[in-house]
Amino acid sequence: MNQTDFNRRQLMALMGSAAVAAGLPGSAVAQDAALKFWAPGIAKVGEKDWSDMAKQSGIEIAAIAKSARADESIQKMVVGDGNALYDAMTDNGGGMEDALASQGAIAELDVSRIPNWANIEPRYLDGGAAADTIRHEGKVVAIPYISNADALAFNHDVIGEELSSWEVLFDEQFKGRAALQNDFGPTLTNTAIYLKQSGKQDIENPSDMSEAEVKGVCQFLIDKKKAGQFRTFWDGFQNGVDLLASEEVLVASCWEPIQIVAGRKSKKDIRYGTMKEGHQAWNNIVMLTRGGKERGMEEAFYKLANLYLSPWFGARTLAGLGFTPQMTGVVEYVDANPADFDADAKAAIKARLARKQERLAVPGNSWQNVFPTQIRAYQDWWSRVQAA
Amino acid sequence: MSDSTQIATGGDHPAGTCRLGLKERAVTWVFYLPVAFMLLFFALPMALTVVFSVFERTQFWMEPGFSLQAYENFFFSARLNNFLSSMYYSSIAVVICFVLGFPIAVFLRKSVPQVAQHRVILLFILPFMVSEIIRIFALRPVLQRNGLVNSTLQNLGLIDEPITVLIYSHTGVIIGEVLSFLPFIVFAGFLAMEAVPKYIFEVCDDIGAGPVARFRDVILPLASPGIFAGCVFIFVNGIGVALLPNILGGPGAVNAGLIATQAIAALDFPLAMAVSAIMMTTLMTLLYIGHRIFDLTKILAPIN
Numbered sequence: 001m002n003q004t005d006f007n008r009r010q011l012m013a014l015m016g017s018a019a020v021a022a023g024l025p026g027s028a029v030a031q032d033a034a035l036k037f038w039a040p041g042i043a044k045v046g047e048k049d050w051s052d053m054a055k056q057s058g059i060e061i062a063a064i065a066k067s068a069r070a071d072e073s074i075q076k077m078v079v080g081d082g083n084a085l086y087d088a089m090t091d092n093g094g095g096m097e098d099a100l101a102s103q104g105a106i107a108e109l110d111v112s113r114i115p116n117w118a119n120i121e122p123r124y125l126d127g128g129a130a131a132d133t134i135r136h137e138g139k140v141v142a143i144p145y146i147s148n149a150d151a152l153a154f155n156h157d158v159i160g161e162e163l164s165s166w167e168v169l170f171d172e173q174f175k176g177r178a179a180l181q182n183d184f185g186p187t188l189t190n191t192a193i194y195l196k197q198s199g200k201q202d203i204e205n206p207s208d209m210s211e212a213e214v215k216g217v218c219q220f221l222i223d224k225k226k227a228g229q230f231r232t233f234w235d236g237f238q239n240g241v242d243l244l245a246s247e248e249v250l251v252a253s254c255w256e257p258i259q260i261v262a263g264r265k266s267k268k269d270i271r272y273g274t275m276k277e278g279h280q281a282w283n284n285i286v287m288l289t290r291g292g293k294e295r296g297m298e299e300a301f302y303k304l305a306n307l308y309l310s311p312w313f314g315a316r317t318l319a320g321l322g323f324t325p326q327m328t329g330v331v332e333y334v335d336a337n338p339a340d341f342d343a344d345a346k347a348a349i350k351a352r353l354a355r356k357q358e359r360l361a362v363p364g365n366s367w368q369n370v371f372p373t374q375i376r377a378y379q380d381w382w383s384r385v386q387a388a
Numbered sequence: 389m390s391d392s393t394q395i396a397t398g399g400d401h402p403a404g405t406c407r408l409g410l411k412e413r414a415v416t417w418v419f420y421l422p423v424a425f426m427l428l429f430f431a432l433p434m435a436l437t438v439v440f441s442v443f444e445r446t447q448f449w450m451e452p453g454f455s456l457q458a459y460e461n462f463f464f465s466a467r468l469n470n471f472l473s474s475m476y477y478s479s480i481a482v483v484i485c486f487v488l489g490f491p492i493a494v495f496l497r498k499s500v501p502q503v504a505q506h507r508v509i510l511l512f513i514l515p516f517m518v519s520e521i522i523r524i525f526a527l528r529p530v531l532q533r534n535g536l537v538n539s540t541l542q543n544l545g546l547i548d549e550p551i552t553v554l555i556y557s558h559t560g561v562i563i564g565e566v567l568s569f570l571p572f573i574v575f576a577g578f579l580a581m582e583a584v585p586k587y588i589f590e591v592c593d594d595i596g597a598g599p600v601a602r603f604r605d606v607i608l609p610l611a612s613p614g615i616f617a618g619c620v621f622i623f624v625n626g627i628g629v630a631l632l633p634n635i636l637g638g639p640g641a642v643n644a645g646l647i648a649t650q651a652i653a654a655l656d657f658p659l660a661m662a663v664s665a666i667m668m669t670t671l672m673t674l675l676y677i678g679h680r681i682f683d684l685t686k687i688l689a690p691i692n
Contacts, residue, residue: 071652074448099448176552182640184654230639232556238525239635248533248556371447379654380465383647386640387466387473 034060035300036292038082038089040068042257042323043145043286045316057307059300070096070370077105077289087292088301093133093144093283094207095370100287101136107293108139113302116309119327120144123360129207129367133283145308146323147283149359150186153259155250156269163273166194168251170224179243179252180221182233184382189280189366190253192217197277197364207280207369211377218381222388233386237261244270257321274355278364283326315341319349324356434668441661450657458662467647471627471666474643477558478626481565482619485573488566490615493577494607498589509578512571524564524635531555531563531636560636561643568632569622576621580614581607583686613686616678624671 037043037050044063046052054061064086066072073091076082077100082089091100100106111117123130124144134142154163169178180187192206195217203213224230231249234240237258243249244262252258256272263270286308288301307313311333314325319341334341334349341349359365372378444453462468496505515523530536531554538550553559584607592602608615626632630645642650644667651660678684 069653071655074655078448103448180639182634225639231552232637232641233639235634242528242532246528246532246534375654376461376656379651379656380461383470383642383650384466386642387469388640 033295033297033300034062035297035304036062036064036085036087037304038064038066038076038086039286040066040090042317042321043090043284045313045320053304053307056310056312057303059303061304066090068092070099074099078103083289083291083294085291086289087295087297088286088288088304090145090284090286092368092370093142093147093285094129094368097134097142097285097287098136099371101141105290106141106287107290107298108141109143109288109305110302111140113298114143114306114309116306116327119311119329120309121326121328124326130281130283133367134285142285142287143305143308144283144285144326145313146317147281147326148256148322148324149279149281149356149362149365150190150253150255151275151279151359152273153244153252153254153256153262154271154273155244155247156271158247158250162271163251164276166190166253166275166277167198169253170194170220170229172227172229174251175227175229176231177248177250178229179231179240179249179254180233181240181253182235184378185368185370186280186282187221187233187253188214188217188378188382189368191221193278193280193364193366194275195220206278206366208372209374209378211374214374214377214381218385221385225385225388241265257323260322272355274359274362276362276364278362278366279359280368281360281365282368315349318352319345322352324360325353437661437668438665441658441665443658443661445656445658448655455658458656458658461656461659462662462666467663470642470647471644471663474627474633475623475670477562478565478623478643481562481569481626482622484562484566485570485622486615486619489570489573489618490577492574493581494603496574496578497581497584498586505578509575512574515571520568520629521631521635523568524631527560527564527567527636528555531560555636557638558641560638561633561641564632564636565622565626565629568629569625572621572625573615573618576614576618577611580611580618583610583614613678613682613684616682617684620671620674620678623674624667627670628667 044050044053046056050061050063066089068091070092073082073089073096076085077089083105089106091097097106101108121130121144124134125131134140134144152163152166152169154168156162168174169180188209189206192201192203192209192213195201196203196206201213201216201220203209203217209217232243234243234252234254237255240252240254240258241262244252244254244258245266245268247266247268259270259272262268286305288298292298292301309327311325311327311329314327314330315334315337317323318325318330330353331350334346338346440450441458442454442456443450444455445457462471496508500508528535532538533550533552535555537554538547541547542550554563588606588610589602592606597605627643628645630643630649633641633643633646644663648660648663648667651657651663675684
């Protein structure tokens with residue numbers, strides 16, 4: 001990419017000039033500086049501002065709000081001047097780390113400088129799909145801070161039974177009361193998992209389908225849509241919460257925080273099932289930008305990464321919005337700190353963690369792939385689903 | 389010899405005259421500023437949109453080249469159906485806005501005392517004080533299954549089952565468009581009625597022309613340029629504002645704005661640019677047709 005190369009060279013030249021002009025090495029400049037951290041609100045726990053995160057990590061954090069949109073990251077970090085603006089950033093694992101590393105926008109990490117790396121969930125070490133989500137060409141370039149396996153939320157008050165299959169989302173008994181996410185990534189992946197595991201279609205890899213497989217999955221959705229199965233395709237957190245809380249829909253494929261907030265808001269028994277066919281698993285990752293490394297912000301970054309892999313963060317993100325901790329030892333930490341977690345919180349944490357482990361253990365799971373090989377086929381066929 | 393001639397010929401002239409010339413030139417340049425602004429921040433980005441739409445798509449961005457792939461992806465896919473469908477529903481919203489909004493404009497011009505007219509029209513600006521997303525979101529507790537409309541109708545015993553077509557459907561999007569854009573037809577209609585002198589109503593009364601004949605034969609022909617401009621404004625917003633189908637639409641409801649947004653989210657920048665270029669072309673074509681039929685310069689005639 002010519003423009004990217006140009007921007008990078010230009011930026012490096014500017015950085016070099018600035019350092020020479022100041023007569024200071026980068027690390028000296030960094031000593032008193034706050035870590036400029038481009039991250040969404042879900043990356044913090046504790047106080048509403050970032051003060052608890054700063055206190056626990058022992059660094060100053062200057063947080064800059066970020067959305068979860070891939071195009072925003074690419075535009076800022078690959079095409080724009082993100083490396084001049086941010087020392088560290090978050091995004092989706094399973095694609096964004098490769099995209100950003102391949103363009104030289106983020107730096108390789110030295111995990112020996114993160115003591116809590118020893119606590120990281122073993123799935124990130126074993127060389128499987130989860131391990132790939134934080135590596136580029138075999139080198140670690142990111143640290144996971146939250147993850148989940150997306151499932152089906154359902155209104156237990158009305159339905160009166162546990163649901164454990166994606167089948168209900170496409171079943172006539174919920175005609176007009178079912179919702180999917182208006183995003184081809186998770187929706188096509190979860191539908192493909194269902195079709196594959198139930199033997200309805202031959203699909204090799206639900207996370208990276210061929211054009212013919214995408215067509216098969218979308219044709220299935222088009223038929224269901226034409227039959228009036230779906231009330232709507234939700235877009236955005238609040239939209240998903242409203243649909244479930246208002247009983248506009250009784251079943252929805254959605255993020256777990258939507259189910260938690262919808263339940264709290266409506267005071268109804270809205271539950272999150274474990275799907276026997278499998279789930280799309282995903283994570284969010286934190287990365288050190290090339291600019292951050294050049295400005296000598298590595299030490300601050302590693303302190304923050306260490307916090308993200310600590311049970312202090314894991315227990316709180318699980319108790320709050322219900323995201324899966326990325327480290328072992330959370331239950332032990334909660335038991336050892338009764339002053340921070342009352343009996344109800346402790347029970348909720350243990351129950352959530354058990355359900356998550358149950359979901360993550362389903363063999364049919366498939367990890368999120370932000371940039372599938374046939375992404376154009378995904379886009380084109382998704383527009384047909386929308387038009388049907 | 390006039391002052392300006394003296395300046396032009398370089399002859400002797402008082403110092404005050406020179407200052408006056410500079411002032412006049414400065415004033416002239418001030419008038420060029422809006423033109424420069426429009427060229428730099430409107431015409432140039434618009435032209436770049438067309439240029440980028442024929443660039444080659446790369447994995448994360450685009451690179452210079454000439455490719456019609458983005459247009460092929462638009463015209464030979466379901467996106468065209470989505471686009472045409474959003475034009476159709478936007479047209480319905482335009483008709484409803486006209487039917488509801490234009491009589492308000494006529495009433496204001498005809499029956500409200502002139503000193504109060506502008507104050508009353510200002511009331512229609514009030515909804516714009518609230519963020520658009522809030523206004524659209526606020527419709528949901530009203531229109532949804534257990535919302536205000538359904539609850540009221542059920543409590544009155546008028547319906548047994550909730551009406552589900554009010555939201556998460558094309559109807560929901562049209563309701564949203566009408567409520568969001570109705571003030572535009574009121575403003576445009578109010579301005580358009582400037583072209584209809586008040587004595588016309590008295591003449592119509594004198595000759596005994598009924599309300600229909602009065603509207604069809606007198607008001608409509610005189611006010612048509614302004615009405616057309618208002619309708620175009622609503623139409624273009626209807627196909628372009630992505631929030632409406634996103635929040636109020638049914639499964640997969642999209643308009644041109646949402647097609648572009650989704651293309652950007654999938655890092656297909658040439659496609660997003662092509663959708664924008666197609667929207668621009670649609671708007672320009674509409675304005676051209678409108679100008680040929682209604683002579684849109686007449687909108688400003690009352691001001692002249």
